[in-house]
Amino acid sequence: MAVLVTGGAGYIGSHAVAALLEKGEEVVIADSLYQGHEQAVLGGKLYIGDLRDEQFLAQVFGENDIDGVIHFAANSLVGESMEDPGKYYHNNVYGTLCLLEQMKKAGVKRIVFSSTAAAYGEPERVPIDEYDRTVPTNAYGETKLAMEKMIRWFDTAHGIKSISLRYFNAAGAHESGKIGEDHHPETHLVPLVLEVALGQREHITVFGDDYPTEDGTCIRDYVHVSDLADAHLLALDRLRQGGESAVYNLGNGLGYSVKQVIETARHVTGHAIPAVTRDRRAGDPAVLVASSARARDELGWSPSRSRLEDIISSSWNWHRTHPEGFKS
Structure with a gap:
């Protein structure tokens, strides 16, 4: 059984792939390489394509026995999202819908979603709790929140269990020195x-x-990228053990x-x-x-x-x- 990592050639996704490989998991990666880097993928089976391409997704699921999905693939620049919200809704929200539809067809019942603490917007209190209000102040945060809600409805209708992880600032690099942060443009x-x-x-x-x-x-709030990767693996393990859908914050x-x-x-x-x-x-x-x-x-x-x-x-x-x- 394999774990599908979407956006697995990106910054956090590649660290999750590395952590899965270290655990001995079979890993499948789907990435368009729009923001990711092929050199960041340290192993597993890489498919290069877009989640919005139905034939591409059908091939990924058809050629692999997928046990669960860790979903990183998304545009993530706040400023860009305010200038071109349509791009973010089409890639982030529609791309996630395509992924969920393919999971439904393939009978895959587990997804860990890389969300964002930007879903909260202006905080009412600090530190922010999972039960605090979610009123995003930018289109990026709004699309991530929409993705969370859509995933929850797929649980209600189709039994696809999910864990969404909300966090702010990923930083650091893999202890091997082989992978790290390489964004263009860089905003962190x-x-x-x-x-x-x-x-x-x-x-x-x-x-x-x-x-x-x-x-x-x-x-x-800065969190080491490898600690974030570990959290995604723990979330997947919880779903494998029969855990219910949930939302968790990650922070230092x-x-x-x-x-x-x-x-x-x-x-x-x-x-x-x-x-x-x-x-x-x-x-x-x-x-x-x-x-x-x-x-x-x-x-x-x-x-x-x-x-x-x-x-x-x-x-x-x-x-x-x-x-x-x-x-x-």
Whole structure:
């Protein structure tokens, strides 16, 4: 029996594939390579194609005895989603519908969905709990929430059990140094800071230093990508054991400020990393941290790489050996 990983050539998906292979699982990967990289796939059987292509999906399911699905495939840039929401609804929502329809036809009854804490929108409280209101403030978060709801209705109608995992900032790289973060364009803070250390940009921009936080900069929830991969595997195991459909947050429970990330990167890399402060960006909350108590209690998830220095060190190991990403 095989596990199908959609978007398995992407950043988090490739780490999930690596974790599955380390467990001895049979792995099938479906990825269009629009944002993913073939070099990031460390093993398994890779199919290159689009989830919205019915013939492609039929081939993937027809040629493999699939036991469960871990679904990462999606567009994920917040700014782009606000400029072109139609692209996000068509790829994210319609693509998921096509996947669910094919699962129904093939009799596959388990799916772990890589969702997002952006589904909550502006938090009413911190840390954010799974029962807090979901009012996304961007089209990306709205499509992910729509995907969650659609998946739940497929459970009601067709018995496809699901676990949706909501998290904010994935960071870090695989301990082997073989796979890491390679996005174009890059929008995440940790790799942007490390690009300064590599001499690929002159400085890192800090958007606002007058927030009601200890050092005045925004606080965000950073989780090591391998810890996130582990959580997806634990969720699949829970479904295999007969677990009911559920939603879980994943977070480090602490949160780190922009200045903390920059200072830690300076320490890890030995580079000065100049920083320039600009005005706040519209819509940036002061603190975004998710409570992962439920995932720890019910999934047995215990992140082992939650120290900021460990996260940045693993990322630095990747970026300095792959300064041009997978092109290196």
